[in-house]
Amino acid sequence: MFHCSLGLQWPAKSCRRGGHGTSKNKIGTRGEDKILQVPIGTVIHLKKGEIPSMLEHCSSADLDPWELPGSLSTDQSEVDQLPSSKNTSMAEKVKSTHVAGHLSFCTEITVDQSSGMNQATGPQSEPTEEISYNVAELTEEGQRMIVANGGEGGLGNVCYPNVTMKPKMTKGEVPRDNSIEDEASNDDRSSLRTGLPGSEAVLVLELKSIPDVGLVGMPNAGKSTLLGAISRAKPAIGHYAFTTLRPNLGNLNFDDLSITVADIPGLIKGAHQNRGLGHAFLRHIERTKVLAYVVDLAAALDGRKGIPPWEQLRDLVLELEHHQGGLSNRPALVVANKIDETGAEDVFRELEKRVEGVPIYRVCAVLEEGISEVKAGLKLLVNGDENSSSLNIENIRC
Numbered sequence: 437m438f439h440c441s442l443g444l445q446w447p448a449k450s451c452r453r454g455g456h457g458t459s460k461n462k463i464g465t466r467g468e469d470k471i472l473q474v475p476i477g478t479v480i481h482l483k484k485g486e487i488p489s490m491l492e493h494c495s496s497a498d499l500d501p502w503e504l505p506g507s508l509s510t511d512q513s514e515v516d517q518l519p520s521s522k523n524t525s526m527a528e529k530v531k532s533t534h535v536a537g538h539l540s541f542c543t544e545i546t547v548d549q550s551s552g553m554n555q556a557t558g559p560q561s562e563p564t565e566e567i568s569y570n571v572a573e574l575t576e577e578g579q580r581m582i583v584a585n586g587g588e589g590g591l592g593n594v595c596y597p598n599v600t601m602k603p604k605m606t607k608g609e610v611p612r613d614n615s616i617e618d619e620a621s622n623d624d625r626s627s628l629r630t631g632l633p634g635s636e637a638v639l640v641l642e643l644k645s646i647p648d649v650g651l652v653g654m655p656n657a658g659k660s661t662l663l664g665a666i667s668r669a670k671p672a673i674g675h676y677a678f679t680t681l682r683p684n685l686g687n688l689n690f691d692d693l694s695i696t697v698a699d700i701p702g703l704i705k706g707a708h709q710n711r712g713l714g715h716a717f718l719r720h721i722e723r724t725k726v727l728a729y730v731v732d733l734a735a736a737l738d739g740r741k742g743i744p745p746w747e748q749l750r751d752l753v754l755e756l757e758h759h760q761g762g763l764s765n766r767p768a769l770v771v772a773n774k775i776d777e778t779g780a781e782d783v784f785r786e787l788e789k790r791v792e793g794v795p796i797y798r799v800c801a802v803l804e805e806g807i808s809e810v811k812a813g814l815k816l817l818v819n820g821d822e823n824s825s826s827l828n829i830e831n832i833r834c
């Protein structure tokens with residue numbers, strides 16, 4: 437067994453040839469399976485060979501690549517531009533793949549929970565190379581898939597009795613010239629006896645991050661600023677909406693825990709109908725364990741065109757639920773941002789009255805105020821705090 441590392445190109449010419457068939461009807465020996473352990477979140481891109489076959493826990497999750505280091509690609513057109521990308525989801529491809537159960541050896545990939553790697557690197561390919569991207573993804577511990585099949589063992593001599601038995605000669609019989617036939621039958625025998633070579637595959641293994649926490653909020657709420665404040669990530673920040681075009685990743689490091697946080701680009705009303713940056717981002721939220729709703733306390737102050745934070749929360753929950761029933765149903769907290777703005781304190785107090793069931797943190801992300809409290813809150817939720825709950829629409833009074 438060996439561990440693979442990130443973005444490794446792994447020539448899976450690993451399955452051994454089947455053993456040769458031998459006398460006394462013995463078929464060729466079975467070689468040992470070669471098992472490659474990989475971390476959860478490993479995505480397989482195929483350079484050469486058959487599409488891998490999932491053996492256990494076949495995931496039907498839609499696959500979209502989060503492909504750059506420290507960021508998650510969301511734009512399908514980017515994937516389309518990848519060389520020869522076929523963009524077929526694993527579910528589709530696995531469906532069309534037949535697991536050849538009779539083959540004697542195989543090379544398998546097994547998901548290893550223990551690996552500490554948690555950032556993605558893009559596939560390293562020559563621009564002209566043919567690669568099928570995202571042919572499979574291992575997202576759960578214990579999933580296994582066959583990436584290359586071993587060769588069948590050679591057959592024992594029982595399988596060719598007719599060519600092995602020489603006719604008995606009667607007394608005085610002149611031997612026939614059988615040299616040509618013998619040569620042919622010798623060839624037949626050796627080809628039957630010879631174990632077949634295993635199949636060959638060349639794979640690129642990419643590790644995608646599966647974030648623990650997703651920051652969701654309207655455009656301009658301050659998600660990227662917050663991510664920069666709670667982690668060492670340096671996402672782009674702008675005073676205009678949709679500065680974040682793809683999810684950024686940051687790590688919150690504690691002495692005993694590291695939490696991955698994804699800053700999901702701003703959601704707007706109608707995102708589930710693909711308005712704004714739409715579906716692509718909602719899909720990323722499916723993977724997160726915990727949601728941190730980021731609201732802008734100042735959005736509706738001083739005649740600004742935004743909506744108050746409780747309405748932001750209602751719209752965010754509705755968008756998540758429209759996209760996929762139950763998507764908002766995971767432990768959550770609210771980050772009430774821009775508390776430094778004039779009038780924001782009053783809005784915060786109103787927010788506390790109108791929203792129940794989840795903790796609300798008053799924060800000024802830009803000045804890094806209230807950040808340690810948010811970090812502690814996220815840690816509790818990721819650790820499965822028994823008092824945690826999701827943000828339900830019934831608990832928001834607009």
Ligand SMILES: Nc1nc2c(ncn2[C@@H]2O[C@H](COP(=O)(O)OP(=O)(O)OP(=O)(O)O)[C@@H](O)[C@H]2O)c(=O)[nH]1
Pocket residue numbers: 653654655656657658659660661662672673674675676677678679680681700701702703773774775776777799800801802803
């Ligand atoms: N006054 C104030 N402004 C803030 C605060 N946090 C963020 N901002 C400003 O709000 C604007 C938007 O911040 P971003 O962090 O880019 O917001 P975002 O939610 O990531 O925006 P999108 O990329 O559109 O989703 C920037 O001009 C920030 O400087 C804060 O605590 N107080």
